[in-house]
Amino acid sequence: MTMFDPFAYETHEDPYPIYERLRAEAPLYRNDDVGFWALSRHADVLAGFKDTVRFSNRMGVSLEMSGLGENIEQVLSILGMDPPRHGKMRGLVSKGFTPRRVAHLEPQIRELAKDYLDTFADKGTCDFVADFAGRLPMDVVSEMLGVPRSDRDELRAWADLVLHRDEGVRGVPQAGIESSGKLLGYFSQMIAARRKNPGEDLASALFKAEVDGESLNDSEILAFCYLMIIAGNETTTKLLANCLYWLDRNLSERGKVRADPGRIDDWIEETLRYDNSTQLMSRTLTCDVPMYGETMRKGDSLVLLIGSANRDAAVFEDPERYDLDRETKEHLSFGRGAHFCLGASLARLETRVSLEELERRLPDWEVDASGAERVHNPNVRGFSKLPLSFTPEGV
Numbered sequence: 535m536t537m538f539d540p541f542a543y544e545t546h547e548d549p550y551p552i553y554e555r556l557r558a559e560a561p562l563y564r565n566d567d568v569g570f571w572a573l574s575r576h577a578d579v580l581a582g583f584k585d586t587v588r589f590s591n592r593m594g595v596s597l598e599m600s601g602l603g604e605n606i607e608q609v610l611s612i613l614g615m616d617p618p619r620h621g622k623m624r625g626l627v628s629k630g631f632t633p634r635r636v637a638h639l640e641p642q643i644r645e646l647a648k649d650y651l652d653t654f655a656d657k658g659t660c661d662f663v664a665d666f667a668g669r670l671p672m673d674v675v676s677e678m679l680g681v682p683r684s685d686r687d688e689l690r691a692w693a694d695l696v697l698h699r700d701e702g703v704r705g706v707p708q709a710g711i712e713s714s715g716k717l718l719g720y721f722s723q724m725i726a727a728r729r730k731n732p733g734e735d736l737a738s739a740l741f742k743a744e745v746d747g748e749s750l751n752d753s754e755i756l757a758f759c760y761l762m763i764i765a766g767n768e769t770t771t772k773l774l775a776n777c778l779y780w781l782d783r784n785l786s787e788r789g790k791v792r793a794d795p796g797r798i799d800d801w802i803e804e805t806l807r808y809d810n811s812t813q814l815m816s817r818t819l820t821c822d823v824p825m826y827g828e829t830m831r832k833g834d835s836l837v838l839l840i841g842s843a844n845r846d847a848a849v850f851e852d853p854e855r856y857d858l859d860r861e862t863k864e865h866l867s868f869g870r871g872a873h874f875c876l877g878a879s880l881a882r883l884e885t886r887v888s889l890e891e892l893e894r895r896l897p898d899w900e901v902d903a904s905g906a907e908r909v910h911n912p913n914v915r916g917f918s919k920l921p922l923s924f925t926p927e928g929v
Contacts, residue, residue: 559852573837574843663771670884672686693763693764714780718756776915807865809915812914819833844866
């Protein structure tokens with residue numbers, strides 16, 4: 535019988551043989567040691583995303599979050615809510631993610647990308663995560679929220695500690711708990727300052743947003759700022775590095791990008807399908823749910839295996855092949871339904887602009903896979919270190 539441990543799989547070079555066996559042997563999988571159910575097939579994961587009645591977000595989207603109890607909304611904002619409250623809150627915060635507001639960011643993102651490339655383009659080597667992918671998304675989010683440049687390195691360090699997990703240990707380490715408190719304290723002070731002196735940033739815009747005559751209170755804005763600085767930074771950082779890693783390991787596909795830079799969008803979407811930074815999300819059952827001859831009980835945790843769904847041969851032909859010519863519209867990497875990722879368009883924009891600038895400036899980059907290091911986190915797959923080599927600019 536296939537065993538699946540969400541606290542170990544993320545460091546595998548390729549966890550997908552595990553997913554394949556799960557889909558074949560146990561489309562509804564039970565892990566008694568950790569205490570969760572898991573769905574692995576595309577149709578079931580898609581249905582799970584859309585079912586907000588039986589499958590609740592109220593205890594968060596990670597198996598580790600249940601320990602926070604009723605404080606879940608303090609750190610997860612709309613990710614820890616169910617309809618109808620979720621819809622009303624999402625309607626308010628979405629005012630900061632209109633297509634016009636996101637598109638307006640492109641010139642700023644491009645300048646950031648150029649500036650970071652300037653710091654290492656003449657050196658011939660870099661750590662793509664430390665020197666670029668781990669910095670640009672944090673700057674974009676920080677600019678949106680109104681975080682000054684002088685504070686960003688410290689916020690980035692706190693955010694990294696919130697997501698770091700010690701190998702062999704389940705749960706959030708003490709350093710992560712302390713860093714979470716520091717982030718909440720920082721944004722509490724920032725929100726108080728914006729109340730007195732509003733600016734043009736997203737935090738200030740959220741003060742003015744209203745739906746049906748209701749506006750956000752300070753606690754709700756605090757939760758959203760926290761969510762932005764964690765989720766809005768981490769997932770794009772991992773997506774950028776995953777894009778480089780897998781294109782470098784599939785040279786025929788890399789040739790397509792070199793021949794036509796217009797294929798960068800295809801590169802991004804196939805990476806999202808093939809090895810997304812968010813591999814799974816959990817839900818909490820609101821009632822007993824019979825499925826595949828088993829009965830999941832009210833209060834049980836259910837894991838939706840996004841990574842497995844994106845490799846389901848029932849939807850994607852030859853799913854183990856990394857192929858930029860494939861139709862990817864059915865991938866579930868940003869979720870579906872009411873909880874579809876609010877920042878999906880921003881993540882795609884950041885990634886496209888970054889890859890365009892990298893390909894333009896350093897087109898012969900290569901990944902040093904021997905020096906790559908993966909993150910250790912049950913929800914996230916990606917790299918904490920990804921060395922690159924390239925011909926120095928100007929040589």
